[in-house]
Amino acid sequence: MAATPRERSPFLGVLPLPERNAVAQALRTETVGGLVLLAAALVALVWVNTPWGDTYEQIRDFHFGIPALGLDLSVGHWTADGLLTVFFLVAGIELKRELVVGELRTPATAALPVIAAVCGMAVPAAFYAVTAAAGGGSLGGWAVPMATDIAFALAVLAVLSTHLPAALRAFLLTLAVVDDLGGILVIAIFFTSDLNLAALGGAFAGLIVFYALQRFRVRGWWWYVPLAVAIWALMYNGGVHATVAGVAMGLILRTTRDKNEAASPAERTSHLLHPLSAGLAVPLFALFASGVTITATSLGQVFTEPEPLGVVLGLVAGKTIGIFAGTYLAARFTRARLNPDLAWADVLALAVLAGIGFTVALLIGELAFPSDAAAEQIKAAVLVGSLIAAALAALLVKRRNGIYRRLYEEEERDADQDGIPDIYQRAGTPGP
Structure with a gap:
């Protein structure tokens, strides 16, 4: 008797246990970090709009470093070009994990989140381009509303005390990972200037050495830390944004x-x-990117000037339409069956939540609009758009939180206390 083919797991169904544990561990740190991120942004906004705002600008613009190595940067640039490289290194590791053992390891499982993420980047860019062109503005900021800030989004969920099932959180994480890859590709391709081929050659040579150390199983931080710093410095001096070095090392x-x-x-x-x-x-x-002077005039410009308005519409409307439409069409094309415990309203809520585009959006905004006045408008637009998306998502998520709580508690229940949730001990459920 011929064996029946194994039925595919439903879209947004119960995750395999190893994947569930990996996602839970990753998101736990992101949630705490997101709360710290919210606090830092709030401190910056309050600080710059007080009589001590000049002090904020003096600290942000204070320069230090090693001029002989081309590394005499302001505090603001050290955080954007230096510290943020650590963020992109972790993002590169997460992308590699998704590609090797996660949701992106096979075309069948990767199709839905990848199509959703690509649509969630393309549609906001189109919203910006149309808005800016209609208003006679600059098209240079088309990439600003493309990225999703997973930490900010999870912080919103934590503040709301929601109980999203693991599959919904994993889908949001995968969207953000693909978004981060898209963001870093945009930065690498479109925001490079005055290329220094010798320095870039040195950076690529360093990456080859990094790969060889991994290939031959060399261990010891004393090999990798100096090499990573050298790759970062060479990449920066090569004219490519230094955060690209972080993603490259994470993928290696x-x-x-x-x-x-x-x-x-x-x-x-x-x-x-x-x-x-x-x-x-x-x-x-x-802290050093969110300091925007808030006045009635500056807030009015967010909705009247074409560039900031394009950013707001891209984040709020473009992300929602792009991700939801991309997911829906991909599901229909691949004949994926939605988890019967969920509804397309849940996908819509995630799509709205993905409109929170903070960290990478602010970074691309600074690169796309070097002048202080234009950068201030774009920063304000990113903040306003992210807050609107967060508020709308809060309404949608809280409306369904009773269902989420039931599914979450079912996933967590471990009556026999053997360390494995009971749901993974049922027939047909993806287990360890």
Whole structure:
């Protein structure tokens, strides 16, 4: 008798246990980091709009470094070009994990989140371009509303005390990971200037050495830390944004474990750097990137000037339409069956939540609009658009939170206290 083909897991169904545990561990740190990020952004907004606002600008613009090595940067630039590299290194590791053992490892599982993420980047860019062109504004900021800030989004969920099932959180995480890749590609391709081929050659040579060390299983931080710093400095002096070095090293790190190895190099690095990224690097960047003077005039310009209006519409409307439409059409095309416990309203809520585009949006805004006046407008637009998206998502998520709570509690229930939730001990459920 021929064996019946294994039925595909429903879209947004119960995750396999290893994937669920990995997602829970990653999101736990991101949630705490997101709360710190919110606090840092709030401090910056309050600080710059008080009589001590000049002090904020003096600290942000204070220069230090090693001029002989081309590294005489302001505090603001050190956080954007230096500390944020740690964030992109962790993002590169997460992308590698998704590609090797996560949702992106096979075309069947990758299709939905990748199509949704690509649509969630393309449609906001189109919203910006149309708005800016109609108003006679600059098209240079088309990439600002493309990215989703997973930490900010999770912080909103934490503040709301929601109970999203693991599959919804994993889908949001995968969207953000693909968004981060898109953001770094945009930065690398469209925001490079005055290329220094010798320095870039040195950076690529350093990456080759980095790969060789991984290939031959060389261990010891004293090999990798000096090499990583050298790659970062060469990439910066090469004219390519230094955060590209972080993603490149994250993608090179090995994510599979050898025999008798408790954790892979990528896992060990992520474990060490994730708290630093979420708790220090990103909040400090937010502190020195979110300082915007709030006046009735500046807020009015967000909705009257074409560039900031394009950013707001891209984040709020473009992200929602792009992700929801991309997910819906991809599901229909691949004949994916939605988890019967959920509804398309839940996908809509996630799409709205993905309109929170903070860290990478602010970074691209600074690169796209070098002048202070234009940058201030774009920063204000990113903040306003993210807050609107957060408020709308809060309404949608809270409306369905009773259902989420029931599914979450069912996923967490462990009546026999054996460390494995009961749902994974049922027939047909993806287990360990």
